[in-house]
Amino acid sequence: MRPTVAFLNRELIERIVAEGRDILCRMGIAIHNPAALKLLSDGGAVVDVSRHHVRFTSDLIDRALGSAPKGFKLYDVMGEEAVDLSGDRVNYTPGSAALNFLDGATGLMRRPTTADYIRYVRIVSGMPHIASQSTAFIPGDVHEKISDSYRLYLSLLHGEKPVVTGTFTIDSFEIMKDLQLAVRGSEAALKAKPLTVFSCCPTSPLKWSTVTSQNVIDCARYHIPVEFVAMPLSGFIAPVTLVGTLIQHTAETLSGIVLSQLANPGTPILYGGSPAIFDVRYETTPMGAVETEMIDCAYAEIGKYLGLPTQAYIALSDAKQLDAQAGLETSMGATLAALAGINNISGPGMLDFESCFSLEKLVVDNEICGMTLRMIQGIEPKGDFPSLGHFTELVREGHLLISKHTRRYRQEEIHLPGPVIDRANRSRWAEEGSKTLMERASAEINRLEAAYTPSRLPDDVKGELTRLMTAEARRYGMDKLPRESR
Amino acid sequence: MDLLANLSQSLQDGDDEKVAALTKEALAAGMSAKQILDNALISGMTVIGNRFKAHEIFLPDVLLSARAMYAGLELLKPLFLKDDIPSRGKVVVGTVQGDLHDIGKNLVSIMLKGAGYEVIDLGNDVPPERFVDTAVAQGAAIIGLSALLTTTMPVMSQVAALLKERGLTGRIKLIIGGAPVSDAYAREIGADAYGFDAVKAVEIVDRFLMRQ
Ligand code: B12
Numbered sequence A: 001m002r003p004t005v006a007f008l009n010r011e012l013i014e015r016i017v018a019e020g021r022d023i024l025c026r027m028g029i030a031i032h033n034p035a036a037l038k039l040l041s042d043g044g045a046v047v048d049v050s051r052h053h054v055r056f057t058s059d060l061i062d063r064a065l066g067s068a069p070k071g072f073k074l075y076d077v078m079g080e081e082a083v084d085l086s087g088d089r090v091n092y093t094p095g096s097a098a099l100n101f102l103d104g105a106t107g108l109m110r111r112p113t114t115a116d117y118i119r120y121v122r123i124v125s126g127m128p129h130i131a132s133q134s135t136a137f138i139p140g141d142v143h144e145k146i147s148d149s150y151r152l153y154l155s156l157l158h159g160e161k162p163v164v165t166g167t168f169t170i171d172s173f174e175i176m177k178d179l180q181l182a183v184r185g186s187e188a189a190l191k192a193k194p195l196t197v198f199s200c201c202p203t204s205p206l207k208w209s210t211v212t213s214q215n216v217i218d219c220a221r222y223h224i225p226v227e228f229v230a231m232p233l234s235g236f237i238a239p240v241t242l243v244g245t246l247i248q249h250t251a252e253t254l255s256g257i258v259l260s261q262l263a264n265p266g267t268p269i270l271y272g273g274s275p276a277i278f279d280v281r282y283e284t285t286p287m288g289a290v291e292t293e294m295i296d297c298a299y300a301e302i303g304k305y306l307g308l309p310t311q312a313y314i315a316l317s318d319a320k321q322l323d324a325q326a327g328l329e330t331s332m333g334a335t336l337a338a339l340a341g342i343n344n345i346s347g348p349g350m351l352d353f354e355s356c357f358s359l360e361k362l363v364v365d366n367e368i369c370g371m372t373l374r375m376i377q378g379i380e381p382k383g384d385f386p387s388l389g390h391f392t393e394l395v396r397e398g399h400l401l402i403s404k405h406t407r408r409y410r411q412e413e414i415h416l417p418g419p420v421i422d423r424a425n426r427s428r429w430a431e432e433g434s435k436t437l438m439e440r441a442s443a444e445i446n447r448l449e450a451a452y453t454p455s456r457l458p459d460d461v462k463g464e465l466t467r468l469m470t471a472e473a474r475r476y477g478m479d480k481l482p483r484e485s486r
Numbered sequence B: 001m002d003l004l005a006n007l008s009q010s011l012q013d014g015d016d017e018k019v020a021a022l023t024k025e026a027l028a029a030g031m032s033a034k035q036i037l038d039n040a041l042i043s044g045m046t047v048i049g050n051r052f053k054a055h056e057i058f059l060p061d062v063l064l065s066a067r068a069m070y071a072g073l074e075l076l077k078p079l080f081l082k083d084d085i086p087s088r089g090k091v092v093v094g095t096v097q098g099d100l101h102d103i104g105k106n107l108v109s110i111m112l113k114g115a116g117y118e119v120i121d122l123g124n125d126v127p128p129e130r131f132v133d134t135a136v137a138q139g140a141a142i143i144g145l146s147a148l149l150t151t152t153m154p155v156m157s158q159v160a161a162l163l164k165e166r167g168l169t170g171r172i173k174l175i176i177g178g179a180p181v182s183d184a185y186a187r188e189i190g191a192d193a194y195g196f197d198a199v200k201a202v203e204i205v206d207r208f209l210m211r212q
Helices: A010-027 A034-042 A058-067 A114-125 A149-158 A172-184 A187-192 A210-221 A242-263 A290-305 A324-340 A359-375 A388-397 A404-413 A426-431 A437-451 A459-475 B003-012 B016-028 B033-053 B059-079 B103-114 B128-138 B153-165 B183-189 B198-208
Strands: A029-031 A046-048 A053-055 A072-075 A081-085 A091-093 A100-102 A163-165 A196-200 A226-228 A311-313 A344-346 B090-095 B118-121 B142-146 B173-177
Touching (some): A010 A029, A010 A053, A010 A058, A029 A242, A034 A053, A034 A210, A081 A091, A114 A149, A114 A437, A149 A172, A172 A187, A172 A196, A172 A210, A172 A459, A196 A210, A210 A226, A210 A242, A226 A242, A290 A311, A290 A324, A324 A344, A324 A359, B003 B016, B003 B033, B003 B059, B033 B198, B059 B103, B090 B103, B103 B142, B103 B198, B142 B153, B142 B198, B153 B173, B173 B183, B173 B198
Parallel strands (some): A091 A344, A163 A196, A196 A226, A311 A344
Antiparallel strands (some): A029 A053
16 A cells, blocks of 8 residues: 555645635736736636736636646656656655755855756766756856756756756746757657756745746747746745645646646646745744645645646755754655655755755755655565465574565565665774764765766757857856856 | 833734824823834834844734834824924835845835834835936935845846946945845945845844934
8 A cells, every 4th residue: 555644635625726716716816927918818817907917717727727737757868758747656856946055075055166066967867766857056157147047058968867947037948948959859859758847936925927927838838847836935925824825825826727728738737836834933934844844745635636746845954954954854854745645846955945955965865765765665465475484484494584585575675775874783883984974975975976977968969058058158248158067 | 100111012012002092192191292202112112123133022023013113103293393204214125126036025124114214115026227216216325135046136236336327336325135145245246235134134224324
């Protein structure tokens, strides 16, 4: 049996969804984008252009829910199937877009560089439990205006895994789409084999900005999957109750789905989010709070009820270092998310309210993810019945270390994490240098980096990526990309 | 307890109805608007500000007290001569062009209002010219900029450049905040100060307007 977790019963889900729809249809929301308003008005919504205001109709919402795919797949740069975002399949992707980087060598936080980013891509390439890359942080050694697209460029050039990303402006979409077209070769090929997911955020409460609503439309045009990342903050820009926050999240997310499906019916989407409680003591948005994680799992239940694939920012921590808090918040989130069957789980590697990335944390989290992936395999009989034979053998031999049953099932039954998770006895641990978690993590980073093999993307495609990115950098007065980028 | 102490306490308790009632009572008892303002409303708000800085109370408490203060202030305003309307100074705030993150900016705005400043909040996605034009037109001595995206930080330096171009550097102080910016960045672009939270924002404004 696959273990699960549920925070809502069906009746509560239905009430929340009904209320969310009611907000959209009776009260309406603000969308600061004439193109989006036009799409909605053509689709039958009640639009007041001067107030940027739109009221949805029930029919519009139903049609969008009908045309949004129930699931979809991502393909790596080589075009091979890599991530299945459907059903209760669970995939992890690193947290994304951090401003800062925790330098493992010095223990200090600083701005990330191109070299850090490439190191990140290399190690994530070899991580078994991290299904995709994300554009995890922002190299500080390029012009700010290309800080969103440049990450995607580096990821596509050096890594093979699909990329969870997003743009910060309307303009950057163009280059970020062109980079993908360069990898796939044509619009049709990109549509057939999605390579990326773009995060697009409604602006809580109940609003879409020009930029992010345009991103939704632009992605839809090219069939690029979008994850909707609403961020209602309980007790601040959302009701303080978890149910109230969920109602708002439902309305905000449904509004995005309608917009994308009007722009291009059938465009893949993820029912996602990054809601949080608001900690009034510190004026922060804790991602590791237990209530935050409860809201995440609960909206994923709503997404599943609506028949949609899901996403959440949940396996991450607000700690400032790789300490016990980092481990406990991340594993609580990863565990709950895996039980909830969230399809795209964002977070590994991330600290400090989504603003600081750590490679050491990423390798620790990879092992956390591995354990949760084992957990959701659940407990199943494997040659256990009848059991008398095993016990007769056990009593006879005194152990089952080399029994046929053990040899047949050990690997699939017992997941062995490591080398970061330490399971040595004390003497051996001491003999091997009494290594701290940080030391083991940094050794693992080095091992992964040494094992990295360059992306198999053909050289001419790599050349084209560099040509496109260089041209984009020139628009902002940078005549060369950092030397390490290639 | 004497009336003004009682009024100050009600403000600290965030009881706007009681503040309004006691303000009326104080006026009826013949106290001057100035007396009530200085010795009850502002003094009460100062206590709140200090307790907030000491992390004894939190943002919602400050908001409740600020609302209570305004309940009293509204009653006093008509009694001041136009030029005497108490204002500790004007501050223009906004999130820079291309950036929609306004939560931090809103908190800064709320705290400055609570501290008695007149805040002209331009919202988010604000072009550089609007900051400078508004500050000039409204006679504000301070512009506070917020940015949360690496892509929008450069707009802050555009505002600094614009102030310089118009010979306003130093006369209109530029303060900046938001997750990606720092002290170093403030120096780099020639801003006058950086604040890491809303309390710091008030401290900086206090310092620039030389009041306590
Ligand atoms: C909430 C949030 C959102 C909400 C914003 C809702 C709103 N109404 O503002 C939503 C979901 C809409 C959102 C959207 C996006 N976001 Co956002 N968001 C955040 C998040 C998680 C928290 C920000 C926040 O509100 N914090 C709480 C407040 C209270 O803190 P604060 O803003 O820092 O403000 C305090 C201080 O900085 C200071 N301060 C702030 N301003 C000022 C001004 C002055 C003068 C002074 C003195 C002080 C001061 O005082 C404040 C109070 O203490 C941050 C992560 C983070 N840790 O910062 C990401 C983050 C900033 N977002 C990010 C991104 C990428 C985006 C999007 C581009 C995503 C997308 N692809 O759609 C869009 C933005 C589109 C755009 N063009 O703006 C990235 C930025 C990456 C980068 N390198 O620039 C971050 C870091 C998250 C991440 N890792 O991905 N986001």
